[in-house]
Each structure stands twice: as C-alpha cells, then as structure tokens.
Amino acid sequence: MQLEFRTLMFGIVTVLVIFLIIADIAEVEEEIANIGGSRKLYMHSLIPKPNRNVAVKANPKPLVSEGEDKSPASPSYSNNTTKLSSDNWTFNRSLSNLIRKNILRFFDPERDISILKGTLKPGDVIHYIFDRQSTTNISENLYRLLPTVSPMKNQHHRHCAIVGNSGILLNSSCGPEIDSYDFVIRCNLAPVEEYAGDVGRRTNLVTMNPSVVQRAFQDLASEEWRERFLQRLRGLSGSVLWIPAFMAKGGEERVEWAIRLILLHTVDVHTAFPSLRLLHAVRGYWLTNNVQIKRPTTGLLMYTMATRFCEEIHLYGFWPFPQDSQGKPVKYHYYDTLTYTYTSHASPHTMPLEFRTLSSLHRQGALRLHTGSCDAGT
Ligand SMILES: *[C@@H]1O[C@H](CO)[C@@H](O)[C@H](O)[C@H]1NC(C)=O
Numbered sequence: 001m002q003l004e005f006r007t008l009m010f011g012i013v014t015v016l017v018i019f020l021i022i023a024d025i026a027e028v029e030e031e032i033a034n035i036g037g038s039r040k041l042y043m044h045s046l047i048p049k050p051n052r053n054v055a056v057k058a059n060p061k062p063l064v065s066e067g068e069d070k071s072p073a074s075p076s077y078s079n080n081t082t083k084l085s086s087d088n089w090t091f092n093r094s095l096s097n098l099i100r101k102n103i104l105r106f107f108d109p110e111r112d113i114s115i116l117k118g119t120l121k122p123g124d125v126i127h128y129i130f131d132r133q134s135t136t137n138i139s140e141n142l143y144r145l146l147p148t149v150s151p152m153k154n155q156h157h158r159h160c161a162i163v164g165n166s167g168i169l170l171n172s173s174c175g176p177e178i179d180s181y182d183f184v185i186r187c188n189l190a191p192v193e194e195y196a197g198d199v200g201r202r203t204n205l206v207t208m209n210p211s212v213v214q215r216a217f218q219d220l221a222s223e224e225w226r227e228r229f230l231q232r233l234r235g236l237s238g239s240v241l242w243i244p245a246f247m248a249k250g251g252e253e254r255v256e257w258a259i260r261l262i263l264l265h266t267v268d269v270h271t272a273f274p275s276l277r278l279l280h281a282v283r284g285y286w287l288t289n290n291v292q293i294k295r296p297t298t299g300l301l302m303y304t305m306a307t308r309f310c311e312e313i314h315l316y317g318f319w320p321f322p323q324d325s326q327g328k329p330v331k332y333h334y335y336d337t338l339t340y341t342y343t344s345h346a347s348p349h350t351m352p353l354e355f356r357t358l359s360s361l362h363r364q365g366a367l368r369l370h371t372g373s374c375d376a377g378t
C-alpha cells in the first residue's frame with residue numbers, strides 16, 4: 001500500500017516536473033516571438049527573486065551546487081548616467097569574482113562559446129534561435145570546422161580588452177594601449193590595419209556575424225572581395241573566429257561561403273560557433289539582475305563570456321550615443337558610414353541601457369570603460 005502510494009506520488013511529481021519544463025519552454029519561445037516588439041512579456045516573472053528557476057531554464061544542471069547560498073550579494077546595476085571618472089578607478093577583484101561566479105550559475109562560457117564536433121553530425125537540423133520556425137542543416141564544411149575541444153579551454157588571462165566598434169575610438173590614440181593587453185577581443189571582423197593607431201592590431205578573438213560577409217565584403221562576389229576577406233582572416237593568425245551562425249535566419253549561404261574559403265586556403269583561425277543556449281543564458285543572467293535587455297549586443301555577450309577567462313576587463317569603443325561628452329558627433333562604427341538610432345524601439349538591442357549597466361559596473365570597479373583618449377599615457 002505504502003509502496004503504491006509512493007509510486008503514485010512519484011508519478012504525480014514527475015508529471016508536474018515535466019509540465020513545468022514544458023511551460024518553461026513555452027515561455028521562452030513566446031518571449032522569443034516577442035523580441036523586437038516593445039512589450040516586455042514575462043519579464044516580470046524573471047525579476048523579483050534572483051534565484052528563481054531562471055537558472056534551471058538556462059541550464060538544467062546548475063553549475064554551482066544547490067547547497068550554496070541562495071542569494072549571493074550582487075553588484076547593483078543601477079540606472080545612473082553620471083559621468084565616468086577614470087582618474088581614481090580601482091579594480092575590485094572580489095566584485096569581479098562574484099560576478100564570474102554568478103554568471104557561472106547560468107552557463108559556462110568555456111563550454112558555450114562553441115558547439116563541439118562530438119555533439120552534432122553533418123545533416124543535423126538546427127532551429128534558428130530567433131526564428132524558431134526556420135531551420136538550417138549542418139553542412140559537411142561547417143562540421144569540419146567545429147572544434148573538438150573548447151577554443152578557450154583552460155585559458156585564463158590577467159588583463160583583457162574588449163574592443164567595441166564605436167567611432168569614439170577615432171583619434172583616441174588607444175592602439176598601443178589596447179595592444180598591450182594579454183587578450184584582445186574584437187567584434188564583427190572590424191578592420192584594424194588602417195586604424196591601428198586608434199584601435200590597435202592585436203586580436204585573440206574576433207566575432208563575425210554572417211551579415212558582415214555581405215556588408216563589409218560584398219558577399220564575396222568577386223575575386224577581389226574574396227581576396228580582401230582572406231587578407232583580413234590571415235591577419236588573425238591563430239585567433240578564435242567566433243561565428244554566430246545559428247542566431248537569425250538568412251545568413252546560411254554567407255556562412256557557407258566564408259567557411260569554404262577558410263577550408264580551401266587553410267586559413268589559420270580557430271573557428272567557434274556559439275552554443276544554441278548561449279543567448280538565452282546571457283539574457284537570463286542580465287534579466288535576473290534586473291537589466292531588462294532585449295537581445296544582448298555582441299559587446300555585452302563578449303563581456304559576459306570574458307568574465308570566465310579574464311581577471312581585469314577593459315572596454316574600449318563602447319559608446320552608444322551620437323555625440324561625445326563635448327557634443328561632437330560620433331560615428332556608429334569607426335570604420336564605415338552606417339548610422340544607427342540607438343534608442344529605436346525597433347532595434348533588437350537596448351544599447352543605452354547596456355551602457356548604463358556597464359557604467360555602473362565601472363563605478364563599482366568590476367570593469368573599466370575607456371571612453372576618452374589614451375594619449376596621456378594611461
Ligand atoms: C532609468 O533610465 C531610463 C532612461 O534614462 C528612464 O526612463 C527610467 O525611468 C529610469 N529608471 C529608474 C528606475 O530610474
């Protein structure tokens with residue numbers, strides 16, 4: 001009798017758990033469907049208690065054991081736009097460690113930085129993260145470029161720089177300073193040679209959205225553009241090339257062309273393709289900390305991941321405003337003429353909010369934002 005009762009209870013609990021998991025998935029999917037709109041569905045359920053089941057949502061196996069403190073102190077992500085002071089910035093190691101630990105509750109950047117070879121095979125069908133109804137197949141070529149171990153395995157660096165692409169870098173003379181870091185992360189294959197004095201050359205990891213192939217390399221349509229693309233990749237010699245191939249539909253062919261060139265010319269880069277859960281895990285972390293971003297920018301993604309590999313993180317080229325602090329115009333990208341409405345509701349990103357968040361972390365000493373020029377030798 002007792003055994004039957006226990007079996008029954010076990011059955012009920014199992015059904016309940018499955019129901020909760022399904023409800024959770026439905027919630028996430030609906031959330032995706034609403035990304036891009038200005039409505040903030042479901043966010044309320046993510047905010048109040050830091051350790052609600054968001055960690056479960058992002059990761060079935062919490063990386064920090066359940067027995068640990070349920071609500072660790074968090075940095076305060078306040079909403080404050082006061083001017084950044086740089087003269088007396090000091091690194092707060094314990095805060096930085098705390099942030100790393102909290103992020104690890106949501107995902108492990110070392111693992112989620114790339115899908116690994118063992119986990120997929122050619123022909124496997126993948127649903128795009130932001131376009132769940134659209135699928136793509138893992139091509140033979142893409143499969144060949146999947147790493148067998150994480151390209152960031154066991155990597156730990158003292159001082160890292162993450163270089164955003166804002167025009168605020170122009171005339172900054174920050175190049176030598178940026179090149180002096182142990183590890184330099186760049187975004188979207190931004191050009192460096194022509195701007196080296198302001199942005200530096202050193203690159204240890206660079207991201208490449210599929211759209212870059214079109215926007216910056218004319219879809220590799222001619223020999224000349226293919227050569228330029230190869231030239232840029234050869235300049236990376238040995239760095240990680242991080243390709244978010246499965247975020248949004250439409251980039252499939254571009255990724256394939258790029259990959260084919262890399263294979264054909266045996267370009268010396270370590271390709272990485274972010275895991276399918278990365279985006280939601282990163283977003284979950286920030287939402288839980290009451291930072292209501294829509295889709296994280298590449299810059300914020302890189303910061304969130306870098307906390308795993310880097311002690312002190314310095315950010316350059318992050319400036320989501322059309323003017324600098326003196327009111328002079330600032331280009332969206334330092335290297336092209338693209339314009340951008342930072343506050344547009346149609347944008348999938350919430351850059352000014354991200355920036356306020358990073359500013360707050362700067363003030364608390366968790367990271368350092370460099371928004372001025374570097375010629376003072378600092
Ligand atoms: C945060 O800043 C935004 C934009 O400046 C503003 O609309 C919002 O009311 C602020 N929220 C708080 C809690 O101060």
Ligand SMILES: *[C@@H]1O[C@H](CO)[C@@H](O)[C@H](O)[C@H]1NC(C)=O
Pocket residue numbers: 078079080081082
């Ligand atoms: C923003 O920070 C400044 C200086 O730290 C402080 O005086 C001000 O009260 C803060 N504002 C808000 C809304 O937190």
Ligand SMILES: *[C@@H]1O[C@H](CO)[C@@H](O)[C@H](O)[C@H]1NC(C)=O
Pocket residue numbers: 085088
């Ligand atoms: C840093 O300087 C600013 C103004 O220059 C001041 O408000 C702030 O209290 C200083 N912070 C520390 C930690 O000394």
Ligand SMILES: *[C@@H]1O[C@H](CO)[C@@H](O)[C@H](O)[C@H]1NC(C)=O
Pocket residue numbers: 073074075092093094095098364365
């Ligand atoms: C560093 O951060 C920790 C955790 O937020 C805080 O308790 C400590 O006071 C900070 N230390 C300094 C020197 O600001």
Ligand SMILES: *[C@@H]1O[C@H](CO)[C@@H](O)[C@H](O)[C@H]1NC(C)=O
Pocket residue numbers: 123124125137
């Ligand atoms: C993708 O895979 C599916 C199932 O294996 C197959 O039916 C389809 O033809 C493939 N599509 C492409 C473009 O290879």
Ligand SMILES: *[C@@H]1O[C@H](CO)[C@@H](O)[C@H](O)[C@H]1NC(C)=O
Pocket residue numbers: 170171
């Ligand atoms: C950079 O400096 C040059 C030379 O002084 C000037 O012509 C140019 O307008 C400056 N660019 C920016 C974005 O400030």
